[in-house]
Amino acid sequence: MRIEMLSTGDEVLYGQIVDTNSAWLSDFLFQQGFPITSRVTAGDNLNQLVDMLRERSKQNDVLIVNGGLGPTSDDLSALAAAMANNEELVEHAEWIAEMERYFAQRGRPMSPTNRKQAMLPKSATIINNPVGTACGFLVKLNGCSLFFTPGVPSEFKVMVKDEILPRLKQMFPNIVTPVCYRLTTLGRSESEIAAELESQLKLPENVDLGYRSAMPIIELKLTGPGTKQAEMEKVWQQLKGYVRDNTIYEGTVGLPKLVTELLTEKGLSLTVSEQYTAGLMAYQLYDAEAPLTGSEVTRNQQTSLVEYAKALRQKNHTDIALVLGDYKQEQKTFEVVLDTQQKTYHYQLKYISRIYSRTMLQDIFSTVALDMLRRHLSGLSLMTPNIWMEAIEL
Amino acid sequence: MRIEMLSTGDEVLYGQIVDTNSAWLSDFLFQQGFPITSRVTAGDNLNQLVDMLRERSKQNDVLIVNGGLGPTSDDLSALAAAMANNEELVEHAEWIAEMERYFAQRGRPMSPTNRKQAMLPKSATIINNPVGTACGFLVKLNGCSLFFTPGVPSEFKVMVKDEILPRLKQMFPNIVTPVCYRLTTLGRSESEIAAELESQLKLPENVDLGYRSAMPIIELKLTGPGTKQAEMEKVWQQLKGYVRDNTIYEGTVGLPKLVTELLTEKGLSLTVSEQYTAGLMAYQLYDAEAPLTGSEVTRNQQTSLVEYAKALRQKNHTDIALVLGDYKQEQKTFEVVLDTQQKTYHYQLKYISRIYSRTMLQDIFSTVALDMLRRHLSGLSLMTPNIWMEAIEL
Numbered sequence: 001m002r003i004e005m006l007s008t009g010d011e012v013l014y015g016q017i018v019d020t021n022s023a024w025l026s027d028f029l030f031q032q033g034f035p036i037t038s039r040v041t042a043g044d045n046l047n048q049l050v051d052m053l054r055e056r057s058k059q060n061d062v063l064i065v066n067g068g069l070g071p072t073s074d075d076l077s078a079l080a081a082a083m084a085n086n087e088e089l090v091e092h093a094e095w096i097a098e099m100e101r102y103f104a105q106r107g108r109p110m111s112p113t114n115r116k117q118a119m120l121p122k123s124a125t126i127i128n129n130p131v132g133t134a135c136g137f138l139v140k141l142n143g144c145s146l147f148f149t150p151g152v153p154s155e156f157k158v159m160v161k162d163e164i165l166p167r168l169k170q171m172f173p174n175i176v177t178p179v180c181y182r183l184t185t186l187g188r189s190e191s192e193i194a195a196e197l198e199s200q201l202k203l204p205e206n207v208d209l210g211y212r213s214a215m216p217i218i219e220l221k222l223t224g225p226g227t228k229q230a231e232m233e234k235v236w237q238q239l240k241g242y243v244r245d246n247t248i249y250e251g252t253v254g255l256p257k258l259v260t261e262l263l264t265e266k267g268l269s270l271t272v273s274e275q276y277t278a279g280l281m282a283y284q285l286y287d288a289e290a291p292l293t294g295s296e297v298t299r300n301q302q303t304s305l306v307e308y309a310k311a312l313r314q315k316n317h318t319d320i321a322l323v324l325g326d327y328k329q330e331q332k333t334f335e336v337v338l339d340t341q342q343k344t345y346h347y348q349l350k351y352i353s354r355i356y357s358r359t360m361l362q363d364i365f366s367t368v369a370l371d372m373l374r375r376h377l378s379g380l381s382l383m384t385p386n387i388w389m390e391a392i393e394l
Numbered sequence: 395m396r397i398e399m400l401s402t403g404d405e406v407l408y409g410q411i412v413d414t415n416s417a418w419l420s421d422f423l424f425q426q427g428f429p430i431t432s433r434v435t436a437g438d439n440l441n442q443l444v445d446m447l448r449e450r451s452k453q454n455d456v457l458i459v460n461g462g463l464g465p466t467s468d469d470l471s472a473l474a475a476a477m478a479n480n481e482e483l484v485e486h487a488e489w490i491a492e493m494e495r496y497f498a499q500r501g502r503p504m505s506p507t508n509r510k511q512a513m514l515p516k517s518a519t520i521i522n523n524p525v526g527t528a529c530g531f532l533v534k535l536n537g538c539s540l541f542f543t544p545g546v547p548s549e550f551k552v553m554v555k556d557e558i559l560p561r562l563k564q565m566f567p568n569i570v571t572p573v574c575y576r577l578t579t580l581g582r583s584e585s586e587i588a589a590e591l592e593s594q595l596k597l598p599e600n601v602d603l604g605y606r607s608a609m610p611i612i613e614l615k616l617t618g619p620g621t622k623q624a625e626m627e628k629v630w631q632q633l634k635g636y637v638r639d640n641t642i643y644e645g646t647v648g649l650p651k652l653v654t655e656l657l658t659e660k661g662l663s664l665t666v667s668e669q670y671t672a673g674l675m676a677y678q679l680y681d682a683e684a685p686l687t688g689s690e691v692t693r694n695q696q697t698s699l700v701e702y703a704k705a706l707r708q709k710n711h712t713d714i715a716l717v718l719g720d721y722k723q724e725q726k727t728f729e730v731v732l733d734t735q736q737k738t739y740h741y742q743l744k745y746i747s748r749i750y751s752r753t754m755l756q757d758i759f760s761t762v763a764l765d766m767l768r769r770h771l772s773g774l775s776l777m778t779p780n781i782w783m784e785a786i787e788l
Contacts, residue, residue, distance in 0.1 A: 010617075011606045012417075013433065014424040022435075023412040030408040038442070039407065039435035041416075044604070048432070072588040072605055106748070113589045131748070152607075154750065194466040195507045210438070211466055212405045213546075223404075278680035279673035282691060286672035287753075296690035297676060354500075354525070356548065359681075 001172055002060040003029065005039045006052060008067040008077060009151060013043040021066050021156050028160065033177040034168055044068070049080035057084075057144035062168065064160075067151035069134035071113040077148050081139050082121035089119045095126055095135045102133060124148075127163045131155050136163065145171065179229050181222040181236045184255075185246040186371055187386030190218050196242055204231040209239075215356070216364045216388055217248070217255075245384055248371055255370050256288035262377040263291050263320075270373075271316040273298060273308070274366075275326040276334065281366035293318050299326075306346050309339040324369050327351075327361065334389075336369050338376060345382055347372070349389040364388055395566055396454040397423065399433045400446060402461040402471060403545060407437040415460050415550050422554065427571040428562055438462065443474035451478075451538035456562065458554075461545035463528035465507040471542050475533050476515035483513045489520055489529045496527060518542075521557045525549050530557065539565065573623050575616040575630045578649075579640040580765055581780030584612050590636055598625040603633075609750070610758040610782055611642070611649075639778055642765055649764050650682035656771035657685050657714075664767075665710040667692060667702070668760075669720040670728065675760035687712050693720075700740050703733040718763050721745075721755065728783075730763050732770060739776055741766070743783040758782055 005022055012019045019041070026036045037060075042052050049068075056063050068077030082089045095118040103110040120126070120137050127136030127147065134150035136159050147164050149156050169175070185193065190213050197220075203209060207224030220239065224232050240247065249258050263270060272282045272295040282295035293316050303311075305325050313321035325335035331350070338345040349368065356364070368389060372382045383391040399416055406413045413435070420430045431454075436446050443462075450457050462471030476483045489512040497504040514520070514531050521530030521541065528544035530553050541558050543550050563569070579587065584607050591614075597603060601618030614633065618626050634641065643652050657664060666676045666689040676689035687710050697705075699719050707715035719729035725744070732739040743762065750758070762783060766776045777785040 007433075010602070010604055013430060014420045018412055018414050018417040020412050023406075026408045035437075036407060037437075038446075039401075039433075041433035043429075043431075044602075052432075070605075071585040073592055074602065074604055111583075111585050111589055113585045113592075154754075191465040191505050191507050195505050198467055198507075208404070208438075208468065210404055210468055211464075279677045279689065279691070283673045283677060286691065292693075294690065294692045295673065296688065297673070297680065298688045299686075360548075 001034070001062075001175075002037045003034055003062040003064070003168075004056055004060045005036055006056060006063055006065045007039065007041045008044065008049065008065065010043045010074065012067065013041050021151065021153055024153070024157065025064065025066070025160060028157075029165075029168075030178070031180070032165060032168075033175040034172070035178070044074045044076055046076050046080055046083070049076055050083045053080055053084035053141065053146065057141040057146060060144050062171070063144055063146045064164070065146060065148045066156060067149075069117065069136070069148060069150045071111065071116050071133070075116075078120050078124075078137070081124070081137075081141075081146065081148060085121055085123065085139055085141050087122045090122050091115070092118050092120050092124070092126060092135075095120070098128075098135070099133050127159060129155055129159055130162075131158055138167075176226050179224055179226050179232060181232065182219055182252055183240065183243070183250045184217050184219045184248050185243050186217050186248050186367065187246045187384065187388065188218070188243075189387055193218065193220070193243060193246075197239060200242060201235055201238055203235060204228050207232055207235070215360055216367050246386075248374065254288070255367065255374065256284040256290065259370055259374050259377065260285065260288040260290040262374065266377065268319040268377075269293055269317075270320045270322065271295065271312055271318045273312055273321070273323045275299065275324060277324055277362045277366045277369075280362050281322075281324065281370055284366070284370070305335050305337045306339075306344055309337040310344065313339050320373075322369065322373055324365065327365065334365055335394075336372060338372060338382070340376070345372075345376070346394040347383065348392045348394055349383075350392070351388065352390055353388050395428070395456075395569075396431045397428055397456040397458070397562075398450055398454045399430055400450060400457055400459045401433065401435045402438065402443065402459065404437045404468065406461065407435050415545065415547055418547070418551065419458065419460070419554060422551075423559075423562075424572070425574070426559060426562075427569040428566070429572070438468045438470055440470050440474055440477070443470055444477045447474055447478035447535065447540065451536040451540060454538050456565070457538055457540045458558070459540060459542045460550060461543075463511065463530070463542060463544045465505065465510050465527070469510075472514050472518075472531070475518070475531075475535075475540065475542060479515055479517065479533055479535050481516045484516050485509070486512050486514050486518070486520060486529075489514070492522075492529070493527050521553060523549055523553055524556075525552055532561075570620050573618055573620050573626060575626065576613055576646055577634065577637070577644045578611050578613045578642050579637050580611050580642050580761065581640045581778065581782065582612070582637070583781055586781075587612065587614070587637060587640075591633060594636060595629055595632060597629060598622050601626055601629070609754055610761050640780070642768065648682070649761065649768065650678040650684065653764055653768050653771065654679065654682040654684040656768065660771065662713040662771075663687055663711075664714045664716065665689065665706055665712045667706055667715070667717045669693065669718060671718055671756045671760045671763075674756050675716075675718065675764055678760070678764070699729050699731045700733075700738055703731040704738065707733045714767070716763065716767055718759065721759065728759055729788075730766060732766060732776070734770070739766075739770070740788040741777065742786045742788055744786070745782065746784055747782050 068075045124137035132155040139146045210221040212219040279297045309321045309323040321339040323337040334349045336347045462469045518531035526549040533540045604615040606613040673691045703715045703717040715733040717731040728743045730741045
């Protein structure tokens, strides 16, 4: 079974947008037992698209084509599909009716350019799009099933989940779902972790250990066929032992969500003040629906950070205040205060890693501070030795 | 001239990370006159990589391979290059010396796994990496130049700019730099704009009009060879006329930066309070280095939004306060107050577009509010008819 994704569009090829659809599709299909074997990107060039469809259909069992179904003249996918298959484009009445229903429901007129979206190859089977005007369609070419999907991420995802996945399961009923164990670490380098794990762990055949570094965290991932689960479980327990002190969570919960769970469990409320990180930490907490009563970004706090944190916690009537100071570029220091009902923690953190852009530093500082909160809520000491910061408790 | 990018790594192929390097490379090279003709992604599978290198090198003049140069066992690019070229991997003493210098400078020991990073195909020419331990290298295969580059974005970018671009310019000295005009609109749909422009504009040959929709803004892009600049200029002026009322800026400055420029020009300071948008607008303004004295995210404001805005502006001693309320899901309304020394503007905005995720709504609301500030600073009425919101001035 070979499944390839073909992303189309000058804006993807020439990098004006980041192709998040392909990352999402690959992850989703992988988890369903349909790992994508390769990915290809082409621009809005009709001849190149036709060639690609012909060539790639010979190499694959399934080709998922994304983008180019919009109403504008640089949306060429339907035409390319028809040309690759030596057939004509015809208006599919079924989809015209669906679009008319769509626009009527929303009380908006159907633009004449939308009509183009029902012009599909004659042999095409329509794939429903419940949330937009670009229908998907399926065409067979050289024994390969070509699924054409819209570029708008929300539309694309619904179509893949509700329409394409069930068809793939029908086409390949004997898929063995892969097993994937994941955990996320903070505070060690990828090469250091890898050196330790690769000298200590013996991986079963067809089981892979992968690393994903997303500044400042590193995710470890053990992947293999479902038939090897028992052996993998054993290796996974060993692995967890080696990275115990640096593990922030198992699975894919994410640090902001984990902190939210811990706060909620304990019935604690939080308020946050930031300087250098400019609201990034609070935004992540809001996104995770943390019990955050409010947050602020200040510049040039007048009083000491400790006094500030205490006053803030009182003003907002919360159980915890977490205050992140400014980054002092010259000294490379950064202060954090965690004020709780029982105790006030005050740390000066000295940044000891390589120089990165402001955005990266903001990511690192907000992750480290959030992890201090996690450690506090889990009954651990707030900091352990790590490659990012030297901590001095003040 | 055919230039292809080959992205490697299971974490890219299986979607655990979004491949931002490829978007960046494509955009960068496009602007330099070296448009990438296609892109391919492969996982960490040695045989597949070797096959890909052989196959793609036959199709292209230049292949830029990204990723797989790290110190861990799933970093296979150097080995695949050697195998594809039927040669052996040898330790390049030149790079060992460079890494020793690198670690000595940082006072850290060189891990034994780092040694692997100097194991390169025998025929490889080293390409310097001034900011990391993964060197790039160049290998020739089937008449194609294969550049191998590290996956870490900061390292990748430096290497492309400082090392690979100069080599491309040497290889292809007669490149015509393309011309690209851009502007960004807010408030109309892509299909509506396209229908108008495509019926009105006559594009010169080889000149393309592209659309990039990044909720809620739409970028228009006129691209063509430098030799057509005069004709393109004429079309561009016409195009600008058609979308005048919805244009928020020309070029690529971005809305937060533009607002920052307008504030700075006029010597005005700003404070911001947000609810539903959770600090997103402020974060973008800080990132653009706007004269923002502080910002906050509150929940459940007690007083009226107008009183709140006035008090906030006074408290922070700023010229302007911009306050964004909560989103009332049932009524689909959202209040915005812009308090200035001269006047207090108070709008109720009713969201009239399709339902999107919270993240998308946050993007839409913060962009619309920021654009209201832009319009105020530019002496325009705060709102014009648009597809997102119906505005009622209160």
